[in-house]
Amino acid sequence: MTSRMVVAIAAGAALFRVGAALADDAPKLPELSPNGADACFGRVYDAAHLKAHPKQKVARIFFFYGHDPVSRPNEEPMANADTSYNGFLTTTVRGAKKPEWAAGWCNKEDPSDKASGIRCGMECDRTLASLKVDDKGRLIVSNVQPDVYLDAGAEEDLGTAQYNKQALGSEDDNFRLDPMPAATCKAEFARIDPIDPALGAPLRERLKPDQPFCYGRDYDAAHLASHPDQVTQSIRVFRGPVELASFAAGGDVANWPDGADIAVSVTTRQKSGKVTQTYACQGEADQWRCSASSKMSDFSCDISQKEIFLKRGANGTMMLANPNSALAIVDLCSKAAEGKTTSDDKVYRLNPMPQSACSP
Structure with missing residues (x-):
């Protein structure tokens, strides 16, 4: 697939x-x-x-x-x-x-x-x-x-x-x-391909180049119990001051969202602290294709081939797909991160959150 x-x-x-x-x-x-x-x-x-x-x-x-x-x-x-x-x-x-x-x-x-x-x-x-x-x-x-x-x-x-x-x-x-x-x-x-009116405007219109955003989800004990192969306990996708400054310095508003940096923070069942990874995005058909970058990264190897995909979801949600071990639920430089994701950490439906929920 x-x-x-x-x-x-x-x-x-x-x-x-x-x-x-x-x-x-x-x-x-x-x-x-x-x-x-x-x-x-x-x-x-x-x-x-x-x-x-x-x-x-x-x-x-x-x-x-x-x-x-x-x-x-x-x-x-x-x-x-x-x-x-x-x-x-x-x-x-x-x-x-x-x-x-x-x-x-x-x-x-x-x-x-x-x-x-x-x-x-x-x-x-x-x-x-x-x-x-x-x-x-x-x-x-x-x-x-x-x-x-x-x-x-x-x-x-x-x-x-x-x-x-x-x-x-x-x-x-x-x-x-x-x-x-x-x-x-x-x-x-x-x-x-009938249009689903619940999807609303595309992300590039919903999310402005000069404005921060925060989407995320915290999985409760009942969800985790019913998904024993899911590693992610909490996830955030956001653009904050660092990402906004990066785009303001070198981005082209006419080509938005190409060149947009986003950050993804993940807390897993095994780790008590958050792991944050930055991705550089570009628009592709009906999704953002985002490659892992070295900015604000906890890893130092070449991880540019690690990709995630963002897509608008129904009723204001955001969908994130991680088909190829591209989230920092494992060390992106390790052998475990090679190939396709084998856990249940492949697709996330994220809700809009206040910016404070994505603060470091």
């Missing part, structure tokens, strides 16, 4: 794929969007059509041209946001509970020719689709590759049988989509 997966489990939801952030520029292909607004095209196939086309897997298909309908507030700095995608395809195959999606860049194949077709490209010089609008305003989506949702080289990696199972069908091309309200496409893309 990867560390990213561990954090996802901690939050009780699957990781969502984060696409490009909201684009600043209005759509520039008048064929798709005559007024420069976001444009939506879609079709839901009925049972009769699907029965007549047994090799068509796609039961629902929508194409959105404009600002990214998939991304949502996340932990990556807005200064680093990719604003280049402008075409988004989503399909739901027969029997699937939710759609798959892909994004690309849509441009005229020949910008100097008004009659030129439109090609939407993807990473690795792949094609998302070719587009044209017919005389009734419907969008013709063609050149859709069977592996549009798979990695390049997937057929070789997966083998023929598994590839055919995951790829689109031989009749999944040349779709004729009707113009629809932009809200219809946004609602369809929202089915991919």
Whole structure:
């Protein structure tokens, strides 16, 4: 299990794929969007059509041209946001509970020719689709590759049988989509990974660069008795005067939370005193990825590869994941700290606390 997966489990939801952030520029292909607004095209196939086309897997298909309908507030700095995608395809195959999606860049194949077709490209010089609008305003989506949702080289990696199972069908091309309200496409893309309103704003908005914070938890005897393999008795995650001064001296507010230092203090069943470790964080998708640093550390070895992950939890809580022995419940320089955490000290749900609860 990867560390990213561990954090996802901690939050009780699957990781969502984060696409490009909201684009600043209005759509520039008048064929798709005559007024420069976001444009939506879609079709839901009925049972009769699907029965007549047994090799068509796609039961629902929508194409959105404009600002990214998939991304949502996340932990990556807005200064680093990719604003280049402008075409988004989503399909739901027969029997699937939710759609798959892909994004690309849509441009005229020949910008100097008004009659030129439109090609939407993807990473690795792949094609998302070719587009044209017919005389009734419907969008013709063609050149859709069977592996549009798979990695390049997937057929070789997966083998023929598994590839055919995951790829689109031989009749999944040349779709004729009707113009629809932009809200219809946004609602369809929202089915991919529904937003949990209890999560609220991302940590990078909730926690300010120039303000301290303190989160923690003290485990009572009943909890520890029911979790005999948990070593942690008390834990605190905080930014105090030292961490604030460090960011003020060298941090870039526009790239927050990249470069943010946090401190983690742990008291274990075996130790009477606290052990404190500092981590340097950066935003990554829907979490902060924090590497152990030598600042304010009780250890002197190279521990930069020891990482923890912070993620927003429901109702104002913070989730901390320690998948690879990255908390100072053991000496981070010791053999015991190598590899994955073997105790129950992997995922913590922390509550906001007064700053005094995180004082040395």
